[in-house]
Amino acid sequence: MDFPEIIFGNVDSLEWARVKIRHAMTLDTKLARQIHHMSKCLKGTYTALEPYFRRYIEKVCKECENPCCVNRHGFPDFEDLIIFCALGECFGPFDCTQEDTEPCQFLGEKGCTLQRCERSYRCTWYFCDKVFDRFEAEDQKAFARFERLMDQLCQQRIDIIKSFKRLWHLELGTTRL
Numbered sequence: 001m002d003f004p005e006i007i008f009g010n011v012d013s014l015e016w017a018r019v020k021i022r023h024a025m026t027l028d029t030k031l032a033r034q035i036h037h038m039s040k041c042l043k044g045t046y047t048a049l050e051p052y053f054r055r056y057i058e059k060v061c062k063e064c065e066n067p068c069c070v071n072r073h074g075f076p077d078f079e080d081l082i083i084f085c086a087l088g089e090c091f092g093p094f095d096c097t098q099e100d101t102e103p104c105q106f107l108g109e110k111g112c113t114l115q116r117c118e119r120s121y122r123c124t125w126y127f128c129d130k131v132f133d134r135f136e137a138e139d140q141k142a143f144a145r146f147e148r149l150m151d152q153l154c155q156q157r158i159d160i161i162k163s164f165k166r167l168w169h170l171e172l173g174t175t176r177l
């Protein structure tokens with residue numbers, strides 16, 4: 001089952017998805033508790049990853065003359081909103097009047113102004129080859145640990161989304177879309 005698409009820049013579509021996800025989380029308390037527990041493990045992985053981002057990745061991005069951060073990347077999809085809800089994070093506000101190809105509105109002078117777990121997932125896993133090549137060349141062992149943690153993060157995310165699908169089926173059964 002695919003989740004609905006959130007249309008870029010459409011604040012109604014974003015708000016609709018948030019409300020539906022929050023409501024779905026109330027439909028099975030036991031499952032929602034499990035998801036909450038899983039989200040704590042996910043947050044732990046984000047925390048474990050943070051030193052690697054800071055030490056090996058951010059310094060390259062901060063020097064970048066042409067950052068890849070644009071509004072389209074900073075805008076979350078439905079699965080991102082599930083994860084934000086599970087983590088108790090609240091995305092936004094997002095200025096929907098800005099073009100998708102303009103520099104991302106969350107990009108500050110010192111890089112992204114959002115915490116890692118508040119960003120869309122693509123902002124966590126995507127970095128250009130230059131970043132990864134320099135990281136690997138600088139410290140191969142650290143790079144291998146970073147990759148293992150990124151795989152763990154990906155799997156934890158998949159597990160939360162899979163569990164949420166059961167709640168979403170309940171949501172679809174109780175409401176007309």
Ligand code: SF4
Binds near residue numbers: 061065131
């Ligand atoms: S990932 Fe690459 S292109 Fe994007 S900001 Fe970092 S260095 Fe620049």
Ligand code: SF4
Binds near residue numbers: 074106
């Ligand atoms: S990393 Fe931050 S600044 Fe860059 S696109 Fe994502 S949200 Fe925007």
